[in-house]
Amino acid sequence: MIELPEKIKKLIGEKNYTIDQIGKSDSTVIVFDNMILKIQTITEESDNEHEMMLWLQDKLPVPKVLAFERKAGLSYLLMSKVEGKMSCDEEYINNPNQLATLLTKGLRGLWQVDIANCPTSFALDRKLQMAQYNVEQNFVDLEDAEPDTYGEHGFRDPSHLLQWLIDNKPEEELVLSHGDFCLPNLFGRKEEVTGYIDLGKTGIADRWQDIALCYRSLLHNYDGTYTGKAYEGFDRNLLFEYLGIEPQWDKIRYYILLDELF
Ligand SMILES: Nc1ncnc2c1ncn2[C@@H]1O[C@H](COP(=O)(O)OP(=O)(O)O)[C@@H](O)[C@H]1O
Ligand SMILES: [Mg+2]
Numbered sequence: 001m002i003e004l005p006e007k008i009k010k011l012i013g014e015k016n017y018t019i020d021q022i023g024k025s026d027s028t029v030i031v032f033d034n035m036i037l038k039i040q041t042i043t044e045e046s047d048n049e050h051e052m053m054l055w056l057q058d059k060l061p062v063p064k065v066l067a068f069e070r071k072a073g074l075s076y077l078l079m080s081k082v083e084g085k086m087s088c089d090e091e092y093i094n095n096p097n098q099l100a101t102l103l104t105k106g107l108r109g110l111w112q113v114d115i116a117n118c119p120t121s122f123a124l125d126r127k128l129q130m131a132q133y134n135v136e137q138n139f140v141d142l143e144d145a146e147p148d149t150y151g152e153h154g155f156r157d158p159s160h161l162l163q164w165l166i167d168n169k170p171e172e173e174l175v176l177s178h179g180d181f182c183l184p185n186l187f188g189r190k191e192e193v194t195g196y197i198d199l200g201k202t203g204i205a206d207r208w209q210d211i212a213l214c215y216r217s218l219l220h221n222y223d224g225t226y227t228g229k230a231y232e233g234f235d236r237n238l239l240f241e242y243l244g245i246e247p248q249w250d251k252i253r254y255y256i257l258l259d260e261l262f
Contacts, residue, residue, distance in 0.1 A: 005069040008037065008076050031081070035066060038077045045200035046075040048120055052202040053079065059113050061195045082195030088183035088221050096233045102188040103214055104242040106181070109193055111207060113176040120203030122179060124172055127205070128165060131261035135162050145260050146216075158261060165258055170208070170251050177205035182217035208248065212255030215239065215247075 004012075012032060020029035020036075027040035040046045056062045063079035070076070085091060087106075092099040134140055140158040148154050155161040178185065179201025187195040196202075218239065224230035240247045 004037075005071045005076055008067055008069055008078055011067055011078055012037065034081050036063065036079050036081050038079070040075055040077075042070055042073055042075045043200075046077075048203065049198070049200040050075070050077055051119055052199045053077075055119055056113075056196075056199070056202075060109055061193055062199065063195060063197060082187045082197060084187045084189035084192075084194035086184045087186045087188055088217075088226075092183075092188070093221060093231050094233070096235065096238060098191060099218075100238045100242040101191045102193060103186065103218075103239060105191070105193050106186045106188075106196070107207075107210055107214065107243065110178055110181075110196075110210065111175045115174065115176050115204050118176060118204050122177065122201060122203040122205045122209075123174060124169055124206065127258060128162075128169075131162055131165065131258065134261050135159050140261055146256065149257065149260050161257060162261060165254070165261075168254065170206070170254055172206040173208070174204050175207045176202070177207070177209045178202050179205065179209065181210035181214045183221050206251075206255070208251040209255050209258075211239075211243075212252040213259060215252055216256050216259075 012035075015032050017030045017032050017037075020031050027038050030037040030039070038049075050065065050068045053062050053065050057064065061082075063082055065077070065079055067078040068076065087099060087102055092102065135158045142150065142158075149161070150157065155164065178196060178199070180198055185196065185198040186193065187197065215236075219234065219236070220226055222231045222234035237247065
């Protein structure tokens with residue numbers, strides 16, 4: 001076990017815990033009865049997760065921040081455990097209408113937040129700068145890409161993709177964006193949102209950022225990409241029917257491509 005900062009140790013005492021394996025980042029998530037300890041390398045993202053979680057306490061259902069410590073290159077976020085189930089739970093996957101309702105509420109909830117005093121912006125120019133840094137530093141993981149991003153009918157390499165993204169910027173509709181709006185990051189109970197988690201990329205951005213990653217997550221939770229188990233019932237238009245908006249496939253593609261560089 002990692003040597004925890006004193007303040008965190010005091011708060012968790014001798015409680016039993018399990019280690020969660022779901023997240024994709026380098027974070028370690030320790031699950032207690034009613035709280036969660038997320039340990040990750042200190043980055044802009046880990047600091048932003050804490051800052052946005054605090055900013056959203058009275059605006060959206062997000063975990064309560066119980067403690068936050070930075071020590072020896074690691075950040076420790078102790079937060080309350082969100083109730084309900086992840087929206088990638090079988091209960092939702094087997095019930096596409098209920099899932100679409102939940103995701104629609106999740107997205108609309110974000111969009112109704114007044115962004116006037118939002119502490120963070122990930123509007124496109126900033127994201128493209130961050131993407132450029134990742135490309136220059138060779139941080140882009142090609143293994144993790146969608147099958148058609150690179151190769152014969154796709155981009156030659158990350159810098160080719162980056163140039164295309166710079167040359168094809170869509171017009172932005174700025175809202176509060178979760179930034180990684182995939183199914184394991186939204187919790188619900190039946191049709192009610194019980195919590196938004198994993199807020200490291202949360203800030204002001206185009207509404208299509210979240211729609212795009214939500215769509216990609218839906219697709220891959222049904223086709224078995226993540227778990228090896230495929231499910232029936234995926235309809236690419238269903239989410240948009242619930243949202244009451246026309247899918248803009250060019251923007252969806254753009255933001256999925258942008259995410260390849262993170
Ligand atoms: N506050 C929380 N309440 C309940 N479950 C959580 C909470 N925080 C994290 N988890 C669980 O741990 C998983 C990984 O945490 P997350 O913050 O999404 O990290 P990652 O960046 O690794 O995806 C989540 O998908 C969820 O299952
Ligand atoms: Mg996550």
